[in-house]
Amino acid sequence: MELMTPPLIVKQPKPIEKETADCHKPHIEVENLNLYIQNNHILKNINMAIPDKSITCIIGPSGCGKTTLLRTFNRLHDDSVDVKITGKLFVDCEDIYAKDTEVTHIRKKMGLLAQRPCSLPMSIIDNVVYGPRIHGVRGKRKLYEIARHQLHAVGLWDEVKDRLKSPASKLSIGQQQRLCLARGLAVEPEIILGDEATSALDPISSKTIEELFLSLKDKYTIVLVTHTLRQAKRIADYVAFMYLGELIEFGTADQVFNHPKHKLTKEYISGGFS
Amino acid sequence: MLKGRLLKDKIARHYMLFATVVSIFVLFLIGGGLLYKSLPIMEEKSLWTLLTTSNWRPFKGDFGFASYILSTLFVTGIAIVIALPLSLLTSIYIIEYASPRILRAFSSVVDLLSGIPPVIYGVWGTLTIVPFISEKLAPHFVEFSTGYSVLAGGIVLAIMIIPLIISILMEVFGAVPKEMREASMSLGATKWQTVKKVVVRKSIPGIVAATVLAISRAFGETIAVLMVCGNFTDLPKSIFDACYPIPALIANNYGEMMSVPQYESALMFAAFLLFFIIVVFNVISRLVLIQIDKRYQL
Numbered sequence: 187m188e189l190m191t192p193p194l195i196v197k198q199p200k201p202i203e204k205e206t207a208d209c210h211k212p213h214i215e216v217e218n219l220n221l222y223i224q225n226n227h228i229l230k231n232i233n234m235a236i237p238d239k240s241i242t243c244i245i246g247p248s249g250c251g252k253t254t255l256l257r258t259f260n261r262l263h264d265d266s267v268d269v270k271i272t273g274k275l276f277v278d279c280e281d282i283y284a285k286d287t288e289v290t291h292i293r294k295k296m297g298l299l300a301q302r303p304c305s306l307p308m309s310i311i312d313n314v315v316y317g318p319r320i321h322g323v324r325g326k327r328k329l330y331e332i333a334r335h336q337l338h339a340v341g342l343w344d345e346v347k348d349r350l351k352s353p354a355s356k357l358s359i360g361q362q363q364r365l366c367l368a369r370g371l372a373v374e375p376e377i378i379l380g381d382e383a384t385s386a387l388d389p390i391s392s393k394t395i396e397e398l399f400l401s402l403k404d405k406y407t408i409v410l411v412t413h414t415l416r417q418a419k420r421i422a423d424y425v426a427f428m429y430l431g432e433l434i435e436f437g438t439a440d441q442v443f444n445h446p447k448h449k450l451t452k453e454y455i456s457g458g459f460s
Numbered sequence: 461m462l463k464g465r466l467l468k469d470k471i472a473r474h475y476m477l478f479a480t481v482v483s484i485f486v487l488f489l490i491g492g493g494l495l496y497k498s499l500p501i502m503e504e505k506s507l508w509t510l511l512t513t514s515n516w517r518p519f520k521g522d523f524g525f526a527s528y529i530l531s532t533l534f535v536t537g538i539a540i541v542i543a544l545p546l547s548l549l550t551s552i553y554i555i556e557y558a559s560p561r562i563l564r565a566f567s568s569v570v571d572l573l574s575g576i577p578p579v580i581y582g583v584w585g586t587l588t589i590v591p592f593i594s595e596k597l598a599p600h601f602v603e604f605s606t607g608y609s610v611l612a613g614g615i616v617l618a619i620m621i622i623p624l625i626i627s628i629l630m631e632v633f634g635a636v637p638k639e640m641r642e643a644s645m646s647l648g649a650t651k652w653q654t655v656k657k658v659v660v661r662k663s664i665p666g667i668v669a670a671t672v673l674a675i676s677r678a679f680g681e682t683i684a685v686l687m688v689c690g691n692f693t694d695l696p697k698s699i700f701d702a703c704y705p706i707p708a709l710i711a712n713n714y715g716e717m718m719s720v721p722q723y724e725s726a727l728m729f730a731a732f733l734l735f736f737i738i739v740v741f742n743v744i745s746r747l748v749l750i751q752i753d754k755r756y757q758l
Contacts, residue, residue, distance in 0.1 A: 260646055267559060294648030304639040307662040316657070317647040366643070373647050 212276075213238035213377065213407040214259060219273035221254060221263070228254050230431045232273070236424070238376075238407045241399060243418040243439075246428035247454070252411040253381050255428070259409065260296045260379065261289050277377070294321065297370020299383035303362035305354035306369075310346050313354045313365055317373035336368040340398055360391025367398065378402065380410040384417065396421055415455065419443060427451045491735055498729035501722060510729065516693045523726045525733065527695045531610065531703035532734070534696060535685060536678040538614025543622045544671060550622075551629035556655050567630065573623035582687035585616035590688055598700045605700035608690030613703065616688050617681055621674040628673065632666030633659060665749055672745040676738050682707035706734045 212235030221229035229251050236242050244252045254263075261282060263269040274281050282292045294317075306313050314333040315323070323329060333350070337343040342364045346357070354365060363383065370378060380399070384392035399408055399421055412418050418425055418439070425442040427435045427450075435442055435451045446452045501510070501523060513524030554566050594607030636659050644654040660667070690702025691712060714727050 262642055262646065290648040290650055293646050296646065298642070298646035300639055300643065302639065304637070304643045306640065306643060306658055316644070317649075320647065320649045320653050320657075369643075369647065379646075 212236055213278065214409070215276040215279075217274040217276070219255075219258065219271070219275060221251075221258060221272075222270045223266075224268045228431050229258070232433045234426060234433055234436050236407065236409060239403060239405070240423040241403050241408045241410065241421050242424040242426060243422035244409065244411045244426045244428060245413075245415060245418050245454075246434075248413075250428045251431045252428055256379055256381055256409065256411050259377070260293045260298060262298075264289060294373050295375050296377040296379050297367070297373065297375045299363065299366055299370065299378065299380040301382045302386045303359060303366045305357070305362050305365060308354065309351045310354045310357070310365065311350040314368050314372050316369060321373065332372055333368075336372045337365075339371060339402075340364040340368045341394065342368060358391075360387050360394065363387055363391065363395060364398070367395070371402075375406065377407045377409065380408065380412075382411055382413055385413060392417075415457075427454065429454070491732075491739070494728055494732035494735055498725055498732045501725040501729050504722070514693070514695050518720060518723045518726065521722060523722070523729075525706075525730065527693055528704055528706045528709050528730065529733065530695060531689070532679060532705040532707075532737075534610045534699070534703060535613040535617060535689065535705050536675060538611060538699065539617035539621060539678045540671065540675055542614065542618035543625055543674065546618075547622050547625035547629060547670075548667070551626050551633055552655055552660070554626075555630055555633040556651065556659065567627075570623045570627050570630070574627060578620065578681060578684040579687075581616055581620050582684035585612060585619075585684065585688040589615050593700065602698055602700045606690065606702065608688060608702050609700045610689065610696050610703045611699040613685045613689035613705070614699070616684050617678050620681060620684060621678055624677060625670050625674045628670035629663075629667065632663045632670065635666070636662045665752055668745060668749055668752065672742060676742060679734065679738055679741070680707055682711050686711060706730050710734075 214236040216232050216234045219229055219232040220227065232255060244255065246252050257263055258271065258275060259277070263271065271283060273283070275283055277292060277295060280292075281287065282289075306316055308316070311330070311333045314336055315329040318329060318332055323332070334343060334347075337346060342361060345361060346365075349356075354362065357365060363386075367378075378399075384395050387395065396417065399410070402408065403423075410418075410421075422439040425435075425437065425439050426433060427442060427446075427448075429450050435446060435448045437447075442451060443455060446455060504521075505523060510523060510525055511529065512526055513522075514526040515522040515524045516527070554563055558566070589612050590607035590609075592607070593609060593612055594605050597611075598605035598607065598609075640658055640662065641654055644658045645651075649657070685705055686708035689705065689708065691704050691708055692702035693704050694701070696703045710727055710730055713723075
């Protein structure tokens with residue numbers, strides 16, 4: 187009974203139509219989010235709603251808080267003691283920063299692609315099935331099927347099918363990034379977060395990853411932090427422009443790139459500063 | 461101008477090479493010296509007799525090292541069995557769970573602990589561990605124990621090597637990239653799952669290396685062990701019996717019995733034995749590390 191009551195209390199102040207009508211639209215909703223690191227105000231009053239089954243690119247100059255914002259989505263700041271966060275962040279209408287929210291199921295909903303691919307210290311196949319194993323999937327056959335399916339999905343199967351048992355660190359960096367994507371997909375997430383996921387890769391590998399994102403957006407909500415405007419132009423459905431910790435503009439790619447409302451956005455897009 | 465710089469470069473390189481060669485050469489010098497000095501006893505008795513018998517009557521010409529070798533192995537084994545799990549859990553806690561403040565405080569405590577002279581551990585062991593074993597622990601298991609025993613030696617030794625292992629393991633765990641932990645966490649792993657399956661796994665070579673270093677140190681530790689293990693030449697039948705490890709044998713007798721030439725040679729043989737055990741142990745562990753690296757490419 188104890189477990190049942192708190193969510194009700196949390197949700198009561200929210201209007202009921204929020205859950206029924208609004209809920210299906212924005213997959214991730216940020217409300218008055220502020221983040222401080224050692225009293226430095228890093229993210230300033232961010233409000234945004236990220237629609238599902240689309241690619242949203244967060245752009246902006248270095249140090250504007252893009253990565254920090256992305257990391258708040260799956261609570262990766264939890265372990266940093268000097269980070270303080272206020273405000274609300276809803277994923278599927280659940281406030282992930284509410285006191286009683288359990289973090290692992292939030293993270294399970296999101297696959298994270300880091301700037302540099304980070305394979306775990308184990309074999310290729312063990313990397314892919316790491317997530318499912320953690321969440322209790324057992325049985326060799328089943329795990330093998332998961333690995334095969336996800337490696338297929340990222341176009342890596344033919345390259346690695348003969349050496350599934352060899353260490354993942356032996357793969358090239360582009361292959362490792364695809365492996366990381368497969369590993370993220372294996373926990374059946376709803377959202378894929380990419381933190382400049384192609385910046386460490388060669389042009390061909392990054393093209394492969396971009397194409398993967400495009401093919402995955404029917405099923406997943408994809409949020410990417412990117413440094414390269416051209417990449418954003420190529421793949422984004424929605425664009426968020428950030429500057430010095432503030433969200434300056436958020437809109438469809440067409441709107442932000444072709445008819446920017448804000449002066450700063452205009453300047454940034456035309457290469458005025460970087 | 462250029463010539464002068466190049467000359468300095470050359471001199472520096474050669475000087476460093478010289479320093480390197482000298483320090484490595486010392487190892488062979490020690491090994492060779494010990495071997496040479498222990499030749500007389502090895503000519504007199506077969507190696508087999510020396511290693512497998514435990515009669516020790518220097519004046520009658522009986523030199524059996526079995527009980528010393530076994531004592532050394534027992535004491536070291538107990539020390540590692542106690543120290544390793546404790547140090548592992550401690551260093552995991554400090555690196556993965558503790559706040560930065562605890563981390564800082566604890567690092568200095570660990571450094572302090574490893575700086576305490578062994579003789580202090582020895583005295584402390586005599587005052588606390590020995591009576592504890594003889595009065596509280598041993599009566600449950602055996603009829604009589606003075607407390608000066610294999611177990612006392614093992615415990616004191618464990619307490620001595622714990623700071624050493626912890627400080628190495630803290631380095632090892634700290635060297636695991638943060639991104640790797642995040643990769644695991646972002647898949648929904650709990651902290652404990654991340655530690656177990658990623659951090660510790662990634663650190664296996666480092667854990668092996670730390671253990672090897674600790675064991676090597678434990679093999680050779682003399683004074684603290686000598687003070688609590690009873691120094692009685694017999695094959696220990698239980699961990700509550702007194703024992704007599706090799707370093708204690710050498711330290712207690714060297715310099716006293718120089719009038720008996722065989723005796724001196726026997727002690728030299730003991731020293732060589734210790735040296736040999738440590739070298740072989742280190743070589744084996746190096747091979748194990750290479751195998752681990754080959755298999756997993758961590």
